[in-house]
Amino acid sequence: MNQTKVVLSEQEIPRQWYNIIADLPQPMPPVLHPGTKQPIGPDDLAPLFPMELIKQEVSADPWIEIPEPIVEIYRLWRPSPLYRAKRLEQALDTPAKIYYKYEGVSPAGSHKPNTAIAQAYYNKQAGVKRITTETGAGQWGSALSLACNFFGIECKVYMVKISYQQKPYRKSMIRAWGADIVASPSTDTNAGRKVLEQYPDSPGSLGIAISEAVEDAATRDDTKYSLGSVLNHVLMHQTVIGLEAKQQMEIAGDYPDVVIGCVGGGSNFAGLVFPFLKDKFAGQPLRAVAVEPTSCPTLTRGPYAYDFGDEAQMTPLVAMYTLGHNFVPPPIHAGGLRYHGMAPLISHLVRLKIIEAVAYQQLEIFKSGVSFARAEGIIPAPESNHAVHAAIVEALKAKESGQSKTILFNLSGHGHFDMASYDAYFEGRLVDHALPESDIQNALDLIKNYPPVE
Amino acid sequence: MNQTKVVLSEQEIPRQWYNIIADLPQPMPPVLHPGTKQPIGPDDLAPLFPMELIKQEVSADPWIEIPEPIVEIYRLWRPSPLYRAKRLEQALDTPAKIYYKYEGVSPAGSHKPNTAIAQAYYNKQAGVKRITTETGAGQWGSALSLACNFFGIECKVYMVKISYQQKPYRKSMIRAWGADIVASPSTDTNAGRKVLEQYPDSPGSLGIAISEAVEDAATRDDTKYSLGSVLNHVLMHQTVIGLEAKQQMEIAGDYPDVVIGCVGGGSNFAGLVFPFLKDKFAGQPLRAVAVEPTSCPTLTRGPYAYDFGDEAQMTPLVAMYTLGHNFVPPPIHAGGLRYHGMAPLISHLVRLKIIEAVAYQQLEIFKSGVSFARAEGIIPAPESNHAVHAAIVEALKAKESGQSKTILFNLSGHGHFDMASYDAYFEGRLVDHALPESDIQNALDLIKNYPPVE
Numbered sequence: 080m081n082q083t084k085v086v087l088s089e090q091e092i093p094r095q096w097y098n099i100i101a102d103l104p105q106p107m108p109p110v111l112h113p114g115t116k117q118p119i120g121p122d123d124l125a126p127l128f129p130m131e132l133i134k135q136e137v138s139a140d141p142w143i144e145i146p147e148p149i150v151e152i153y154r155l156w157r158p159s160p161l162y163r164a165k166r167l168e169q170a171l172d173t174p175a176k177i178y179y180k181y182e183g184v185s186p187a188g189s190h191k192p193n194t195a196i197a198q199a200y201y202n203k204q205a206g207v208k209r210i211t212t213e214t215g216a217g218q219w220g221s222a223l224s225l226a227c228n229f230f231g232i233e234c235k236v237y238m239v240k241i242s243y244q245q246k247p248y249r250k251s252m253i254r255a256w257g258a259d260i261v262a263s264p265s266t267d268t269n270a271g272r273k274v275l276e277q278y279p280d281s282p283g284s285l286g287i288a289i290s291e292a293v294e295d296a297a298t299r300d301d302t303k304y305s306l307g308s309v310l311n312h313v314l315m316h317q318t319v320i321g322l323e324a325k326q327q328m329e330i331a332g333d334y335p336d337v338v339i340g341c342v343g344g345g346s347n348f349a350g351l352v353f354p355f356l357k358d359k360f361a362g363q364p365l366r367a368v369a370v371e372p373t374s375c376p377t378l379t380r381g382p383y384a385y386d387f388g389d390e391a392q393m394t395p396l397v398a399m400y401t402l403g404h405n406f407v408p409p410p411i412h413a414g415g416l417r418y419h420g421m422a423p424l425i426s427h428l429v430r431l432k433i434i435e436a437v438a439y440q441q442l443e444i445f446k447s448g449v450s451f452a453r454a455e456g457i458i459p460a461p462e463s464n465h466a467v468h469a470a471i472v473e474a475l476k477a478k479e480s481g482q483s484k485t486i487l488f489n490l491s492g493h494g495h496f497d498m499a500s501y502d503a504y505f506e507g508r509l510v511d512h513a514l515p516e517s518d519i520q521n522a523l524d525l526i527k528n529y530p531p532v533e
Numbered sequence: 534m535n536q537t538k539v540v541l542s543e544q545e546i547p548r549q550w551y552n553i554i555a556d557l558p559q560p561m562p563p564v565l566h567p568g569t570k571q572p573i574g575p576d577d578l579a580p581l582f583p584m585e586l587i588k589q590e591v592s593a594d595p596w597i598e599i600p601e602p603i604v605e606i607y608r609l610w611r612p613s614p615l616y617r618a619k620r621l622e623q624a625l626d627t628p629a630k631i632y633y634k635y636e637g638v639s640p641a642g643s644h645k646p647n648t649a650i651a652q653a654y655y656n657k658q659a660g661v662k663r664i665t666t667e668t669g670a671g672q673w674g675s676a677l678s679l680a681c682n683f684f685g686i687e688c689k690v691y692m693v694k695i696s697y698q699q700k701p702y703r704k705s706m707i708r709a710w711g712a713d714i715v716a717s718p719s720t721d722t723n724a725g726r727k728v729l730e731q732y733p734d735s736p737g738s739l740g741i742a743i744s745e746a747v748e749d750a751a752t753r754d755d756t757k758y759s760l761g762s763v764l765n766h767v768l769m770h771q772t773v774i775g776l777e778a779k780q781q782m783e784i785a786g787d788y789p790d791v792v793i794g795c796v797g798g799g800s801n802f803a804g805l806v807f808p809f810l811k812d813k814f815a816g817q818p819l820r821a822v823a824v825e826p827t828s829c830p831t832l833t834r835g836p837y838a839y840d841f842g843d844e845a846q847m848t849p850l851v852a853m854y855t856l857g858h859n860f861v862p863p864p865i866h867a868g869g870l871r872y873h874g875m876a877p878l879i880s881h882l883v884r885l886k887i888i889e890a891v892a893y894q895q896l897e898i899f900k901s902g903v904s905f906a907r908a909e910g911i912i913p914a915p916e917s918n919h920a921v922h923a924a925i926v927e928a929l930k931a932k933e934s935g936q937s938k939t940i941l942f943n944l945s946g947h948g949h950f951d952m953a954s955y956d957a958y959f960e961g962r963l964v965d966h967a968l969p970e971s972d973i974q975n976a977l978d979l980i981k982n983y984p985p986v987e
Contacts, residue, residue: 086542154538247956255903255912453711505705
């Protein structure tokens with residue numbers, strides 16, 4: 080294409096989400112009750128989620144209508160632009176064509192509001208007055224605050240204490256949208272108090288923050304809980320990204336040979352890639368590459384097994400690639416990718432070899448992120464740098480082989496609230512982390528306690 | 534209009550800048566040499582600027598062609614969206630229609646790259662290898678770094694030391710785009726060393742930083758100097774904002790009764806408003822409102838007189854509204870508006886009563902900024918909050934009078950790098966500043982030293 084970017088009109092915002100479950104070549108393993116080890120039903124999830132979201136979680140319909148009040152808010156930043164990275168191609172001197180979908184245009188600066196708005200809407204419909212959640216780096220906490228603000232729902236965010244201290248401006252953003260935020264472990268819950276009694280100086284963890292948010296929601300009638308990734312319905316809400324990108328690639332007169340996204344819980348990857356997988360299921364040749372950090376190599380080194388979604392073992396058991404629910408990843412700057420497990424849907428597709436997985440170190444992904452920023456202007460979030468790097472690797476492979484290739488990746492967010500990590504990179508304070516085999520052995524030992532995946 | 538926003542295609546990026554000088558009802562007073570007090574010629578500016586920019590500074594042509602390499606970079610974020618602030622209108626329960634043009638979509642997060650790209654281009658054409666500039670809050674320094682990076686020009690930014698310490702992430706951004714940045718006063722220039730000898734702990738000022746950047750450029754053959762506001766050509770480069778907005782208002786089927794922008798040096802205001810003033814000169818009824826901080830009330834309390842553009846008296850004498858070149862504004866958070874003078878073009882138009890001026894305190898503008906963020910999602914820069922507040926004031930006046938009214942304002946940038954100021958607001962640490970009459974008297978005394986404006 081001759082343009083730098085393809086912009087769509089508001090009329091072209093997708094009106095349905097794509098539910099990949101309807102098109103899976105093999106069904107997913109069931110989710111198990113942690114006590115009975117039997118498949119759970121919708122009622123088991125009712126204390127935490129409104130019924131409409133639970134229905135979406137287990138739906139087999141290929142398309143789910145997006146309610147108008149959600150579209151009305153999507154209009155504030157959607158459709159997001161699709162770019163042809165011409166300056167990056169030039170800098171790399173590659174015959175490959177590189178496209179990226181840019182989700183950093185949302186008010187929260189990432190793809191996260193696509194599901195936050197939907198979740199807040201369904202909670203509002205169900206009469207929910209208050210929502211709790213946890214947040215690590217703050218992308219999800221800020222997105223949910225924005226969403227709850229729009230629907231007049233109270234929001235309480237438990238933010239991992241070390242991030243609360245290191246990323247003070249995500250906290251300010253959450254406050255600007257009127258949400259309540261507390262550093263976790265906090266004195267507001269039993270779970271938090273218990274940790275503080277034993278470790279008064281605890282820096283917190285995502286596992287502890289989840290326990291606090293879940294306890295808060297489970298013990299109050301007016302309150303539900305919300306998760307920013309991993310679950311089927313969350314991934315489905317993100318498919319507006321890929322559905323728009325397909326329209327935009329068509330306008331550009333092109334179709335990707337490879338689609339790329341970074342993965343932590345998996346939602347931005349799924350959002351871009353699932354709508355393209357629909358074509359792959361129908362015979363379209365297409366590679367889908369999930370990029371994770373070497374220091375949290377769930378898909379590339381973890382076993383596929385039943386495990387808990389949280390450290391405190393409060394969630395159901397799900398079949399997924401996992402490093403064990405007690406795995407604590409090294410303190411890399413891509414905080415959004417530091418999750419021990421992976422979305423069951425993505426795990427399933429990797430196991431079926433429909434999705435490839437690859438892992439990169441943080442020094443190389445930051446190097447690529449800076450190259451991208453200097454070529455394209457936009458400074459990516461550290462998480463997105465993983466996708467940037469994988470796209471550059473593909474483009475350089477194309478250069479080596481002399482073959483043109485069309486690459487599409489998801490630039491899931493900007494790095495305006497992550498500049499401290501760029502400082503660390505420029506000042507040589509950033510290091511790579513080698514993960515010892517004993518960490519993987521821990522996962523293998525742990526999962527022996529749970530039923531094997533059929 | 535039924536849409537939330539009007540987006541244009543890349544083909545609709547303006548191909549010419551609008552030069553309001555061609556349409557002025559009265560000519561501007563001449564710029565004077567500080568020594569001879571006689572009108573200066575192009576050659577007097579040659580040590581600091583490339584000739585093409587000097588030509589633009591004094592041009593009387595109504596339209597100046599935008600070179601293709603500049604448009605090519607504008608495509609990365611232009612055309613910027615025009616929004617109808619429907620949620621804000623609802624929250625205010627006003628019959629007024631509120632529109633805003635959003636310039637925060639640029640990689641640097643403000644309107645500043647519109648001129649930075651142009652200036653870097655013309656310097657590159659003239660064979661300039663290196664550009665120096667000063668920056669206060671960092672918006673301008675980051676925009677020029679981005680622009681120099683695209684054209685392979687070295688860039689050195691002298692950043693006011695107090696800002697360098699308080700806004701570390703603007704510095705990181707400048708570094709990400711490969712520019713050199715130093716806290717001012719620095720040991721790199723005579724001007725800086727002189728200050729440091731006398732005041733080793735000096736927090737710096739814009740005046741000192743300008744002196745350093747100008748000295749650096751004037752003493753090196755390969756180096757020129759660049760300014761982010763005030764000058765005619767800088768304001769002209771910004772007219773792409775208003776030229777796009779006029780197309781977008783037409784698509785929306787509307788025309789503003791009042792156009793609003795915040796003013797420090799005046800460039801974002803001029804960018805939106807000048808193309809609309811062309812219609813006003815032709816008889817279109819239209820109010821244009823320039824909004825400044827009460828603590829730096831150049832247009833509303835300063836005299837119109839010849840004064841220097843910088844504290845160190847290195848610039849020519851220009852006729853403008855001024856608080857005196859040695860005026861030090863209180864430390865408000867809208868750092869971009871803390872300038873003692875005002876663009877000569879805007880000053881001239883205020884004097885001719887073509888533009889109105891109004892001043893607001895920082896507590897009220899932050900209150901409006903938070904209302905805006907909660908209604909529209911986007912968190913504005915503190916500078917932009919002045920325009921937001923003035924738009925809300927106009928909308929509430931319309932509510933009171935029961936008359937509909939179409940309001941358009943420039944949302945010149947986002948507040949992602951200014952969250953500390955929102956923290957101060959939420960925590961009650963933000964205060965209003967009353968400016969004593971003695972400060973105004975100082976300006977009146979000072980300007981007696983210079984020729985009166987004819």
